[in-house]
Amino acid sequence: MTLLHVQDLALSINGTPILRDIDFSLTAGQVLGIIGESGSGKSLTAFSIMRLLPPGSLVSGRIALDGDDLGARTETQMCELRGNDIAMIFQEPMTALNPVQTIGDQVAETVRIHRQVSRAQARQIAAATLERVELPNDQFPLSRYPHELSGGQRQRVVIAMAIALRPRLLIADEPTTALDVTTQAQILLLLKKLVAQDGMSLILISHDLAVVAHTADTIVIMRQGRVVEAGDTQRVLAEMQHPYTRQLFDASGHVPVRSAMSTGREVLLKVQGVSRDYPTPRKTLLGKPGFFRALERVSFELYRGEKLGLVGESGCGKSTLTRAILGLEACQEGSISIGGDQIAAGQLMPRAVRRKMQVVFQDPYGSFNPRHKVGRLVAEPFYILDQQPRGTARRAAVSAALESVGLTADDASKYIHEFSGGQRQRIAIARALITRPELIVLDEAVSALDVSIRAQILDLLSELSADHELSYLFISHDLTVVRAVTDRILVMKDGVIVEQGTTEAVFQKPQHPYTRELIAAVPVLEPAS
Amino acid sequence: MLRHRNLVIGAVLALAFLLAAVVSLFWTPFDVAEIDIANKLKKPGDSIYLFGTDHFGRDILSMIMVGARTSIAVALVAVGIGMLFGVPLGLAAASRHGGVLDELIMRTNDLVFAFPALLIAVMITAVFGPSAINAIIAIGIFNIPVFARLTRGAALSVWQRDFILAARVAGKTATRISLEHILPNLLNLLIVQGTIQFSLGILAEAGLSYVGLGAQPPTPSWGRMLAESQTMISFAPHLALFPGFAIVLTVLGLNLFGDGLRDYFDPRIRRGSR
Numbered sequence: 001m002t003l004l005h006v007q008d009l010a011l012s013i014n015g016t017p018i019l020r021d022i023d024f025s026l027t028a029g030q031v032l033g034i035i036g037e038s039g040s041g042k043s044l045t046a047f048s049i050m051r052l053l054p055p056g057s058l059v060s061g062r063i064a065l066d067g068d069d070l071g072a073r074t075e076t077q078m079c080e081l082r083g084n085d086i087a088m089i090f091q092e093p094m095t096a097l098n099p100v101q102t103i104g105d106q107v108a109e110t111v112r113i114h115r116q117v118s119r120a121q122a123r124q125i126a127a128a129t130l131e132r133v134e135l136p137n138d139q140f141p142l143s144r145y146p147h148e149l150s151g152g153q154r155q156r157v158v159i160a161m162a163i164a165l166r167p168r169l170l171i172a173d174e175p176t177t178a179l180d181v182t183t184q185a186q187i188l189l190l191l192k193k194l195v196a197q198d199g200m201s202l203i204l205i206s207h208d209l210a211v212v213a214h215t216a217d218t219i220v221i222m223r224q225g226r227v228v229e230a231g232d233t234q235r236v237l238a239e240m241q242h243p244y245t246r247q248l249f250d251a252s253g254h255v256p257v258r259s260a261m262s263t264g265r266e267v268l269l270k271v272q273g274v275s276r277d278y279p280t281p282r283k284t285l286l287g288k289p290g291f292f293r294a295l296e297r298v299s300f301e302l303y304r305g306e307k308l309g310l311v312g313e314s315g316c317g318k319s320t321l322t323r324a325i326l327g328l329e330a331c332q333e334g335s336i337s338i339g340g341d342q343i344a345a346g347q348l349m350p351r352a353v354r355r356k357m358q359v360v361f362q363d364p365y366g367s368f369n370p371r372h373k374v375g376r377l378v379a380e381p382f383y384i385l386d387q388q389p390r391g392t393a394r395r396a397a398v399s400a401a402l403e404s405v406g407l408t409a410d411d412a413s414k415y416i417h418e419f420s421g422g423q424r425q426r427i428a429i430a431r432a433l434i435t436r437p438e439l440i441v442l443d444e445a446v447s448a449l450d451v452s453i454r455a456q457i458l459d460l461l462s463e464l465s466a467d468h469e470l471s472y473l474f475i476s477h478d479l480t481v482v483r484a485v486t487d488r489i490l491v492m493k494d495g496v497i498v499e500q501g502t503t504e505a506v507f508q509k510p511q512h513p514y515t516r517e518l519i520a521a522v523p524v525l526e527p528a529s
Numbered sequence: 530m531l532r533h534r535n536l537v538i539g540a541v542l543a544l545a546f547l548l549a550a551v552v553s554l555f556w557t558p559f560d561v562a563e564i565d566i567a568n569k570l571k572k573p574g575d576s577i578y579l580f581g582t583d584h585f586g587r588d589i590l591s592m593i594m595v596g597a598r599t600s601i602a603v604a605l606v607a608v609g610i611g612m613l614f615g616v617p618l619g620l621a622a623a624s625r626h627g628g629v630l631d632e633l634i635m636r637t638n639d640l641v642f643a644f645p646a647l648l649i650a651v652m653i654t655a656v657f658g659p660s661a662i663n664a665i666i667a668i669g670i671f672n673i674p675v676f677a678r679l680t681r682g683a684a685l686s687v688w689q690r691d692f693i694l695a696a697r698v699a700g701k702t703a704t705r706i707s708l709e710h711i712l713p714n715l716l717n718l719l720i721v722q723g724t725i726q727f728s729l730g731i732l733a734e735a736g737l738s739y740v741g742l743g744a745q746p747p748t749p750s751w752g753r754m755l756a757e758s759q760t761m762i763s764f765a766p767h768l769a770l771f772p773g774f775a776i777v778l779t780v781l782g783l784n785l786f787g788d789g790l791r792d793y794f795d796p797r798i799r800r801g802s803r
Contacts, residue, residue, distance in 0.1 A: 326698055351700050359698050367691040371713040377692075384700035431695065 003028040003201045004049070004169060009061035011041075011048055011225075018044055019225045022061070026218070028168070031195060031202045033216030033233065035209055035248070037450035038421070041225040042205050046171045049203075050088060051078050065169065084114045087162035091174035093154035097146040103130070103157045104142020110164050129164045130157070132197075133190060151314070152183035156190070163194055170195075171203045176211060180313035180477060185521040188215055207450060209252045210480075210523035213237060221245050247452060252525055254455035255484040256462035268471050269302040269325065269439055273334035274345075276320050276495075294320040296495045297334065302439070302473060307465065309486035309503065310475045311518070317495040318475050322443050325473070327354050339438055355384045358432035362444035364424035368416040374427055375412030378402065381435045401430040404467075405460060422453035426460065433464065440472045447478060458485055479522045483507055491515045536789025542782025546775070550597040559588035561595050562747050573767050581767045583757070589771050592749040596772065599661065599750045600779070603743070604730030606665045608723055611672020616719065618673070619680025620711060624703035626685060635681070638674040646671040647736060654742040661744040664737045668730050675726060676719070683718050684711045717794040721787050728783035735776050751776050 002025050009022035019041045026032045036042040047053055049063055051070065063070045065085065073081070082088075090096045098106060107126035111117060117125070127137050133156040146154055155175065162170055172191065176184035192215060195202050206212050212219055213233060220230040221244065229242040240246045276295040283290065294317045302308045312318050323329045325336060327349025335344045341353045358381060361367045368377050375398050382388045382397075389397055399409035405426040416424065425445065432440050442461070446454045462485065464470060476482050482489060482503070489506050491499040491514065499512040510516045558579070565586035573581040573589075580589035622634040650667035657663050687693065688711065696706050737743035738752025746753070751772040758768030 328694070328697055354698070354700050357698070359695065361691040361694065363691055367695055369692045369710050369714070380696060380701075381699040428695075 001028050002026070003066055004203075005062075005064045006045075006049070007062040007064075009045070009048060009059070009063060011044060011053070011060075012058045013054060014056040017225065019048070022227055024218075024220050024227065024230055026169075026201050026203065028201055029195065029199045030217040031192070031204055031215055033212030033219040034203060034205045034222060035207070035212050035219060036222035037207055037248075037452065039224070040222040042222050043173055045222070046088070046173055046203065046205055049171065050082060050086060051075075052082075080114070083110050083162075083167070084165050085167050086169045086171065087165070087167040088171045088173065089155070089158050089162050089175050091177050093151050093158055093178065096158045097154055099146055102143050102145055103135075103140070103149070103160075104144075107157065107160050107164055108142075110161050114165055125164060126160070129160045132163070132194070133157070133160045135160070150183075151179055152187060155179060155183075155187055159187075159190065159194070163198070163200070166198050167200060169201045169203070171205070173205045174207070175204070177206070177208070181479065182313065182517055182521040184211070185523070188523075191215070208523070209248055209451070210525035213525055214523050221248065249525070251451040251455040253480065253484075254451075254458060256455075256458045258462055258485070266304045267301050268304040268306075268339055269473070270337045271301070271321075271325065271334070272299050272336070273297045274299070274321070274324055274331045274336060275333035276317075276324055276329070276331045294495050295324070295331070298492075298495070298497055299334075300490055300497060300500060302471060304438070304471055305469055306471055306488065307486045308471075308473050309482040309489035310473060310492060311477065311479060311482050311489060312492035313477060313518075316492045318492060319443070320495075321492075322359070322441055322473075322475060326357060326359055326441060351384055355435065356438045357441060358435065358437040358439075359441045359443060360425070360428045360432050360445040362447050364421045364428065364448060367428055368424065370416055372416075373412065374402075374414055374416060374419075377416065378412065378427060378431045378434055381431060385435060397434060401434040402427070404433060404464065405430045420453075422449055422456065425449060425453075425457055429457075429460065429464070433468065436468070438471060440470055442472055442474045442476075444476055445474075446481060447476060454481070461485065479507075479518060491518070533789045533793055535785045536793055539782050539784070539786030539789050542778055543786050546597050546779045546782070547601065549594045550601045553591075553594035553598050557588070557591035557594050559591045561587055561591045561749050563587070572765075580771050581765075583754075583768055584761060584765075589754075589767070592754060593751070593771055593775050595749045596751040596754060596775065597779075599744050599748060600731045600734050600776075603661055603665050603668065603734040604727050607668035607672055607730045607733075608726050610665070610669030611676045611726060612719065612723060615673040615676025616680045616712075616715075619677040619682075620684055620707040622677065622681045623684035623688060623711070624707050626688070631681075634677065638677050641671065641674045647733065650733070650737055651740070651742060654737070659742040659745060661748070664734055664743045667737075668733045672726050672730070676722065679718065679722055680715060683715050687711050687714050717790075721791045721794065724783055724787035724790060728780045728787070731776070731783070732780055 004026040006022055006024050009019060010017070011019040022045055024032065034042045034045065048059055053059070070078070104123060104126050107129055108122040111122040111125045123142060127142060130140060130142070131137060135153060135156050140153070146157070149157065175191070176187050179187060188211065191202060194200065204212055204215055216233050218231060219233045219236055221228050221236070221242070223244050228244045229236055236245065237249070240249060274295055275293060275297055277291040277293050280290040280292050282288070298321060310318055310321070324331045327343065330348060331345050333345050335342055337343065338353055338356050343349050343353065375395070378398050378401055379394060382394070398412050402409055402411055407423065407426055407430070416427070419427065446457050449457060458481070465472065474482060474486050486503050489500065489503050490497050491506070491512065493514050499506060499510065499515045506515060507519060510519055567586065568576070568582050569584050569586040571582040573579065580593065582588055583592070618634050622631040625631045646668070649671070650664065653667045654663050684707070693706060693710060696710055701709070734743055735752035738750040739756045741753070741756065743752055744750040754772040755769055758765070762769050
């Protein structure tokens with residue numbers, strides 16, 4: 001039985017066509033995956049179904065829920081439908097909940113909007129729903145506030161709000177993108193369980209083919225506002241009729257061509273017993289402030305020419321370690337030495353040492369001052385040299401750096417907003433390379449990018465490391481990428497390195513239980529036979 | 530830009546008064562220092578005097594024009610003082626967030642905030658004697674914490690961005706980062722606040738002159754024109770009307786202009802105001 005039928009859906013916003021010829025249908029009790037890269041129109045397709053579109057939108061085509069044409073409904077009638085028959089969960093659990101309301105009130109609110117029930121009854125339903133999303137009431141009473149919960153627990157509350165009235169259709173827009181890999185696996189499992197229990201249909205929107213491939217019965221692949229391929233998941237992945245599907249598939253598991261693993265044993269970076277404490281607020285008026293230990297005696301070495309991976313989930317101390325290595329914050333114990341220069345605990349890093357490192361950050365949108373031109377942005381690290389190149393030499397260096405990352409010298413006179421996310425990340429790499437540092441720290445450098453762009457950037461890094469003999473510390477939560485690009489990895493949990501070894505050895509024979517858990521949680525995309 | 534109605538109306542009003550002030554430097558219809566008792570208390574439009582004359586027979590239009598000059602000069606310099614000291618203090622406080630310097634700057638700020646601005650202005654003029662210069666200093670001092678607090682708050686959010694981290698990796702000092710990266714990202718905000726403080730400055734100057742603590746005679750000033758008209762308001766209401774309108778329209782114009790600028794700079798509000 002078909003629950004949702006979308007026919008010839010087209011959408012334009014202020015005259016700009018956004019979606020065209022969208023056709024798909026969803027059988028009751030099944031999971032439909034919508035896959036596409038950013039800007040493909042996958043979220044707006046979902047918003048079209050909910051009819052939650054920005055002003056200036058013009059929709060045509062037919063969307064029918066159980067034979068009932070949604071286009072014919074008035075806004076008031078749509079309000080009855082939303083939350084009742086169709087519910088939605090969003091990507092960012094940190095902002096999807098109201099921080100000043102308890103979780104019980106927020107779940108009960110959905111119930112009270114649509115059902116004529118008393119406050120007490122609504123709370124009973126809320127309590128039962130929270131149990132269903134595996135937040136047991138004895139551990140997570142209704143009186144908890146969102147800030148007392150972790151990201152995964154908050155996402156469970158968001159799911160509870162969505163399923164409290166047992167809707168017929170649940171739309172999940174990137175529900176696990178902001179979560180750690182082990183939490184992601186748990187949330188996907190929960191969604192599958194709820195679909196089976198309630199006979200609900202689920203639209204799972206994601207940029208990650210692997211996530212959808214394991215969960216969805218049918219998939220729709222979107223690109224530039226159109227459906228390029230649709231059908232049964234197994235069949236689509238086996239046949240891959242459209243070249244874009246193939247391209248997406250290849251990019252997801254992309255392994256860049258690599259130079260042979262470095263065999264040099266010259267230590268470039270040596271981190272010895274580094275600990276870092278952060279003060280926590282005083283518990284009492286006159287009490288001493290406490291300390292939170294973010295890093296606990298971390299020790300490792302990075303050899304010249306090596307690509308070292310550092311993996312761990314959010315809050316494990318990856319960023320703290322990065323900051324310590326870059327000399328942005330002094331550590332409380334231990335020492336860091338780079339190329340023979342040792343920095344002891346509590347010491348600030350001298351410029352001469354800092355000069356040996358550069359960094360690429362995760363967010364291609366936040367890592368540049370929007371008011372400077374690219375030429376100035378790329379040349380910024382020159383400041384750390386004793387003799388800054390000036391005039392023609394400076395311009396030549398900027399051009400060379402831009403060209404080495406696949407951009408042109410003319411791009412130096414543009415502003416950063418003229419570039420796409422992938423191009424910005426190239427500019428970030430150009431900025432990191434311009435002073436020819438010995439070590440580049442890549443802090444989640446490809447995590448915010450679409451798979452096809454990610455593949456290009458990984459290739460670029462691989463080429464650059466061959467040309468420039470680079471050493472890099474690759475920090476990521478994405479194990480697939482880390483496996484593809486690094487020689488050796490460190491696994492970090494709660495400020496401690498729990499395992500280290502060559503990448504292949506760790507992936508094939510993980511020793512520590514946490515490493516095993518991490519590896520097992522990674523959704524694997526295998527070509528269907 | 531013409532879509533923003535507030536911005537256009539505000540700009541037109543503010544520019545009209547700016548123009549009046551500039552023109553008064555070279556030319557006014559009559560000399561404001563010349564007393565002509567024969568033509569005293571003429572009604573507007575009665576004779577060659579467009580806005581009429583006051584009890585000394587001075588031309589009101591000329592006095593409004595020269596008064597605009599006084600108001601604008603006092604407010605502009607006062608806002609300038611506020612920005613010149615407030616912005617660097619705010620930047621410094623933000624760059625040492627949570628440190629001793631931050632606390633010192635912000636608590637001193639709180640201290641200045643704790644006193645009503647006009648009261649302190651009255652005290653300053655009581656000690657140093659009433660004059661336009663003292664009015665400027667008094668109003669200027671109270672602009673400092675306004676700009677310091679605004680700058681610090683906005684700067685703190687810019688400090689969180691990744692490009693600041695990149696600049697720190699490049700070894701740039703906090704001062705350099707503040708000037709190169711933080712300040713340019715605050716300009717919109719400061720321009721908007723500057724416009725609004727400017728209108729408040731005009732209001733404060735009028736208030737001080739009204740009680741006789743601002744610009745001294747014979748320099749015409751809107752506030753004092755209002756004060757002088759008080760005893761004659763029953764038979765010569767035009768004496769109060771014109772300076773009153775001048776104050777209201779300038780302040781209104783500058784506020785609309787400030788609001789309009791904020792809408793113009795903020796793309797989120799920009800969409801709504803179409």
